[in-house]
Amino acid sequence: MGAMVRCLCVGVCLALLLPPAGAAPRVGAALLAAAPPAVERGPAGPPGPPSTLLMEVFTGQVLAESDAHRQIPPASLDKLMTLYLTLQSVKTHRLDLSTTVTVSVDAWRIGRTHRSSRMFLNVGDRVTIEQLLYGLMVASGNDAAETLAEAIAASPEQFVDQMNATAARLGLKDTHFVTPHGLPTPGEHTSAWDMGHLAREILAAFPDAVAYTSPRYVTYGGIRQANWNNLVFRDPRVDGLKTGFTDEAGFNIVATASRGPLRLIAVVMGAHTLQLRTASAEAQLNMGFARYELVAVPWQRLVPSSIRVYGGRAARLRLETPRAVEVLVTRDDRSPLTVSEELRVRPIAPFQRGQQVATLTIRNATAVLATSPLLATAPVDRSGILTRLWSLLRYRIGGLLRHRQTTWTATFVPQQ
Missing domain, CATH: 2.60.410.10 (D-Ala-D-Ala carboxypeptidase, C-terminal domain)
Structure with missing residues (x-):
């Protein structure tokens, strides 16, 4: 009888301490108990094999592709368009890399969303556009994406309008953006084909963009974070660009690598595991460098x-x-x-x-x-x-x- 009472007491205590399934986390709770790393999560993404594309940057020639027009949620691949529009704003002198902006409550809240990758911006922080670009591409900061959207447009909604207008101008017919960061949102989709062509546009217009995508680590506010693109640790030829993961999207990556004058882009979207995404991207890059060369x-x-x-x-x-x-x-x-x-x-x-x-x-x-x-x-x-x-x-x-x-x-x- 005593044992049954003790078990009952323990059960009641656990029920009181643990939040119910699906309950919203407390503000700041993510800092105390971060979600498990993506590599430890089970299979994710849409059914079937991943969509892939391999492209050579100088000529824009597509060297290989598999189901490259299938529409898949982009997850953090959204941030490639945010990067592109930011670099355009710098080029046209609407912004400067040293321009300082103030972090809003909305941007901070986006960073504290459950399972949100973040730069660890705080409300009222004064941060430069250059810092935000590193936080956007290395730390995959959703708070950085929201802050850049607010700096470039009158509102995040108007920034998304710019994203979609630019996608239309570039001929990205499989793409529709809803956010500047890629957190799961109904109606948002893209394809390996579109992401490969967007990456090529970034590299052609802004060759120095890899400076923001290649660092292995970035530090802000005393917090050091590793690049989410694991290929920059595995392959010295790789210097960008972006990864993405949600349960709906699966494991996505747009990687770029160079050897001599030859620069390639490998895209994998909808992979069920991190290991599959990594193996697919590496196989594409290795095949491209082994088979092709640029001749002057x-x-x-x-x-x-x-x-x-x-x-x-x-x-x-x-x-x-x-x-x-x-x-x-x-x-x-x-x-x-x-x-x-x-x-x-x-x-x-x-x-x-x-x-x-x-x-x-x-x-x-x-x-x-x-x-x-x-x-x-x-x-x-x-x-x-x-x-x-x-x-x-x-x-x-x-x-x-x-x-x-x-x-x-x-x-x-x-x-x-």
Whole structure:
């Protein structure tokens, strides 16, 4: 009888001390008893194998994909768009990296949501945009995302409108955002295809963005947190970008890695376990680096890098490409490439610096591998009236006497 009474007392005490299932946590309770690490949770995410995509950044070529348009909750992959819009605001001088903002109650509350990753911002903290970017991408701070949204737009709701408008402009047709951070919310979805293309847009527009995604640790308020992207600890080639996890989304990652000039993006969405996500991303990156390489095309040695100009103060106009001309080939492919240049305007002054004059095209036997505008390297003004008239007369007569060449073609064989 005494034993039964003791058991009953213990049961009553436990019932009084433990919260009922599904009860909201007390404010600050997450600080005392954090949720178990994601790796210890059971299988999560949508049914079926994960969606995947492998992309090369320079050319934007998709090298492999599996069910890449399936719509899946993004979880913290939302923060890639928050990063993009923040860097755009810095580029357009709406914000500066040193701009200081004050943490609101709403942002603090988002960080204290059950199972919310956070930067550990406190109400009233004065924090810079640069600090928030590290907190956003390394610590995956939902409080940092909310604070950035408030700094960029009049409200988080207006910031989400900007996110969706930008997604539409970039052609992300599988994506609809509801929050700047990715906490589970009905109606929010994206795809491996869209996240890969968003990551490429970030890396193309802001190559230094990896400075905010590559650190292994970030410290704020005396709290040191490890990067949620476990690949930065496992593979020295990996320097970003973002992971995400919720029970609904599963384990997501958009990873980028470089070896020499070749930079790849690997996306995994909807993996049931952290181990599966890691293995899938690593397998994609390893395959990409083993199979492909970027080859520089020395077009200046193959087709004209300058053209003759008529009626101008200079006799010739030098041409350049906006960036290096490289093509993606498989490592065992040494088939010849066709390099062609086509003049797009009459060679008559004036010309402005940066004006497109011609188009450069690189082809193999079956497809166009790359195209690039050829731009004027310097302005060419009109010459004096008599010199100009004589030069234009020579241009007209020359066109009547012989065919004026406007296209040039050469062959280039990549070397082993």
